[in-house]
Amino acid sequence: MKFKASVKVMLKTAVLDPQGATLERALKSLGYQNIDFVRVGKLVELVLEEESEQAALKAVNAWADQLLANPNMETFSVKLEPLL
Amino acid sequence: MKTAVIVFPGSNCDRDNVNSWYAVTGLKADLIWHKESHISDYDLIIIPGGFSFGDYLRTGCVARFSPIMKEVARQAAAGRMVLGICNGFQILTEAGLLPGALMRNRDLKYLCKDIFLRVENNSTPFTCDYALGQILRLPISHGEGNYFVGPEEHKRLVDEGRIVFRYSSPEGQVYPNASPNGSLDAIAGVINQNGNVMGLMPHPERLAEDILGGTDGRALFTSILNSYRLAPTKKSGAQQRG
Numbered sequence: 001m002k003f004k005a006s007v008k009v010m011l012k013t014a015v016l017d018p019q020g021a022t023l024e025r026a027l028k029s030l031g032y033q034n035i036d037f038v039r040v041g042k043l044v045e046l047v048l049e050e051e052s053e054q055a056a057l058k059a060v061n062a063w064a065d066q067l068l069a070n071p072n073m074e075t076f077s078v079k080l081e082p083l084l
Numbered sequence: 085m086k087t088a089v090i091v092f093p094g095s096n097c098d099r100d101n102v103n104s105w106y107a108v109t110g111l112k113a114d115l116i117w118h119k120e121s122h123i124s125d126y127d128l129i130i131i132p133g134g135f136s137f138g139d140y141l142r143t144g145c146v147a148r149f150s151p152i153m154k155e156v157a158r159q160a161a162a163g164r165m166v167l168g169i170c171n172g173f174q175i176l177t178e179a180g181l182l183p184g185a186l187m188r189n190r191d192l193k194y195l196c197k198d199i200f201l202r203v204e205n206n207s208t209p210f211t212c213d214y215a216l217g218q219i220l221r222l223p224i225s226h227g228e229g230n231y232f233v234g235p236e237e238h239k240r241l242v243d244e245g246r247i248v249f250r251y252s253s254p255e256g257q258v259y260p261n262a263s264p265n266g267s268l269d270a271i272a273g274v275i276n277q278n279g280n281v282m283g284l285m286p287h288p289e290r291l292a293e294d295i296l297g298g299t300d301g302r303a304l305f306t307s308i309l310n311s312y313r314l315a316p317t318k319k320s321g322a323q324q325r326g
Contacts, residue, residue, distance in 0.1 A: 011187075015232060016266070018192050042141070067149070070142055070178065072185040073232050 002049050002083040005060040009069045009076045010041035044068050047083065056080055085312050087113035088126040090156070090172075092136035092147045097169065097289060101130050104289040108305040121151035127312055128165045129156055131172030133225070133287060143186060143228045144174035153179055165209060165308060166281040170226055173273070173283030182276055182283045183241065184233035186226075190266025194227040198298075199264055201272050201286060202252040205245045208275050209311035210282045213303040219256040220249075220300040222286035224264065229285040231267035231274075241274060249273035249284055 011017045017039050024038035044064075050056035060078050069076040087105055091098045102113045113130070116123055137146035147153070153175075160166045160181055168176040176182045189195060198221050203214040214220070233241065241247050249272040251263045263270040265285070273284030288301025 015187070016190070018188060018190050018266070022192065044141075067145060068141070070145065070185050072177070072183075072234070073187060 001051070001053075001056075002047060003053065003056045004081050004083050005046050005048060005056065006079040007044040007046075007060065007064045007068050007076055008041060008079070009044065009064075009074050010039060011074055015073050053080060053082070085109075085111060085128065085309065085316075086124070086126045087111060087128040087130065088116045088123065089113050089130045089132055090116050090118060090152055091132075092118045092134065092150060092175075094136045094138055095132050095134035095171070097133035097171075097287065100287075101132050101169070101289045104292040104301070105130075105305055107293050108302050109309045111309070116152065118147065118150040118152045121154065123152070123155050125159060125162075126164060127316070128167065128308055129159060131156070131166070131168040131175050132289075133170030133172060136171055136175065139171075139228070142178070144171060144176075144178040147171075147175045148179040157181060160276075160281050163278065163280050165312070167210060167308070168281075168283035169287060169289065170224075170229075170285055173285055174228060176281065176283045181281050182274055183237050184231055184268075184271075184274065186228045186285070187230040187232050188228055189226070189230050189264075194225075195229070195264055196223070196225045197264075198223050199286065200252050200254050200256070201249045202256050202258060203248070204250055205248045205275070207245075208248060208279055208282065208307075210275070210304055210307050211248060212311055213307040217256065219252060219254070220286075221254075221291070221298055222288060222300055223290050224286050226265070226285055229265035229267060231265075231271045231285075233268060233271075238268065241271075242269075244277065246275050246277070247271050247273075248275050248282060249286070 019040040020038040250270040275282040288304040291298035292301040
């Protein structure tokens with residue numbers, strides 16, 4: 001079965017995100033004052049072939065942990081959808 | 085003493101290191117392509133600066149999977165000296181040979197200028213020819229030098245004297261927020277628990293000769309040579325605690 005995986009990588013909340021802070025200031029300068037906690041992350045998409053959804057999820061989680069995110073400073077979440 | 089400088093696609097300080105190592109110590113260094121999976125034993129392996137694999141995704145995160153990195157890890161575990169400079173430091177943290185991570189500079193700007201450093205530990209094989217508290221002027225050239233490490237690991241680094249360099253004022257004062265890139269605790273360089281793997285963001289190889297306008301990087305290379313002479317690394321097979 002083919003799956004499309006999306007891996008969202010975000011800096012840990014305890015880590016200062018200067019890009020997010022800059023965007024937050026820029027958004028506020030547009031006049032939107034009631035915003036907070038702007039964070040900038042990364043989205044990695046890929047297509048893989050596996051026997052089951054469970055196996056695909058396991059594989060993508062392992063890749064995310066090893067390479068796509070750095071557990072020292074980032075967290076990640078994986079979304080999987082079957083491809084027809 | 086055998087020295088290797090690893091070359092990744094995008095490395096750009098590899099030849100600077102070979103030149104400075106020769107200029108300071110009179111010894112040759114071998115350039116080793118990152119695809120090599122078996123190399124002979126070296127007493128010193130330098131992972132140079134640059135932009136390995138275009139800094140894609142995160143600095144150093146692709147380079148750490150190059151075949152050579154298994155050899156680097158093996159020789160590091162055997163007690164051989166490994167020095168990571170700039171991108172080399174980033175690669176060593178990604179590979180887990182040094183703790184922490186190098187994040188985007190606080191002000192989101194690439195920094196290319198001379199800064200001042202204070203030597204925080206001169207009992208390492210990389211810094212024994214410096215005085216404790218000595219102030220160095222060295223160039224930095226990076227976009228991701230913002231060192232971060234979790235609170236527990238940070239405490240361990242402090243307690244074990246493993247913060248080797250901190251950014252300082254020209255007079256040697258360290259202010260927590262005075263780090264040019266926002267690094268935690270003004271950290272510019274750290275060493276592993278065994279004391280044989282060190283990484284730093286500034287470039288000692290760029291200021292190791294008078295003709296380059298300064299020599300504050302020189303003692304880093306003489307330290308390595310002198311500590312090797314005092315305690316040559318054992319022949320391969322003699323494993324130290326990893």
